[in-house]
Structure formats: C-alpha cells, structure tokens
Amino acid sequence: MAWFCNHYACDRCKKSWTDEWFATCDDNCPHCGARHMSPHQSDDLSLYPPSDATRMARLNDRFRRTLKGGRVVMTAGVEALTENAKAVLLLKVAAFEDFTVDNDPHSEHDFGSIDLLGEKYFWKIDYYDPHCRHGSEDPTDPDKTTRVLTIMRTEEY
Numbered sequence: 001m002a003w004f005c006n007h008y009a010c011d012r013c014k015k016s017w018t019d020e021w022f023a024t025c026d027d028n029c030p031h032c033g034a035r036h037m038s039p040h041q042s043d044d045l046s047l048y049p050p051s052d053a054t055r056m057a058r059l060n061d062r063f064r065r066t067l068k069g070g071r072v073v074m075t076a077g078v079e080a081l082t083e084n085a086k087a088v089l090l091l092k093v094a095a096f097e098d099f100t101v102d103n104d105p106h107s108e109h110d111f112g113s114i115d116l117l118g119e120k121y122f123w124k125i126d127y128y129d130p131h132c133r134h135g136s137e138d139p140t141d142p143d144k145t146t147r148v149l150t151i152m153r154t155e156e157y
C-alpha cells in the first residue's frame, strides 16, 4: 500500500509541517487550526515503507482524534454518564498522548486509560472488516478495516 510524507505550508499563518499518511490529502494546520490545507509536495515513501506498528499507530491516532473512519462504542457504564461528562471524556480520549511500554507494548497506540472526576476509564481500538462481521484481515489497510473505539469503565474491561 502507498505511503506518503506530505509537506504543508499554511496559507494563514505561513508555518509549515509534514505528516505521513497513506494518501496525499488535505490536513488542518497544527499551528493555527486553518482547515483543508493541501500538500505542496508529497514524497512517495512506498520504497521505504514504515513498519506495520508505525502505520497502525498513525491510523489509530488519526481516527481517535477525528473520530472519522470508524465507530465509537460506549459501554453501558459510560452511556450512563451525563452528556457533559461524555463530551469531556471523548475530548480526553482524543487528546491522550501518555503512551508507555506498559500500556502500549507494541507501539500501536490502541489502548489508554483516562481519569475523569476521580474515576478511571479505558479506551481501546479494535479492527473489524468493512461490514463489522469479522476481524480485519489487514488492520494496516484502511480500505479493509473498520476501526471501533470502545470507551469503558475499568471494571467493564
């Protein structure tokens, strides 16, 4: 599968950044938040592909931050929270960066734990086929995978 390093320069704040992804696509400026910047250059990294773990981590991070390209499931214990608490929990899941060798031994960014109002919650990402019937045959390929983000109370794990 293709893999690119996309180079961007923001029309608004003029800052630049790069992002590795499986397509040459628009990105939002990480500096000022300007939306839909197109890459001015894309290096095809197909000859030097990243490891599967790197690919998985990038796909998982992007899904978790945007909630696009997959589904979000909240367990009964999380559904029972107030709308406000659920919204804060989702924001905390999206912002999670605290990966360690303990919670992320394969460096795939597929699991984390969050504190909210003195309670502990887990999030994890599972990989299903596009119809969500079986496991994905290749979780590094977004065309063959539906990512499912589950947010649960620790005792529901």
Ligand SMILES: [Zn+2]
Binding pocket: 010, 011, 012, 013, 014, 015, 029, 030, 031, 032, 033, 034
């Ligand atoms: Zn900008």
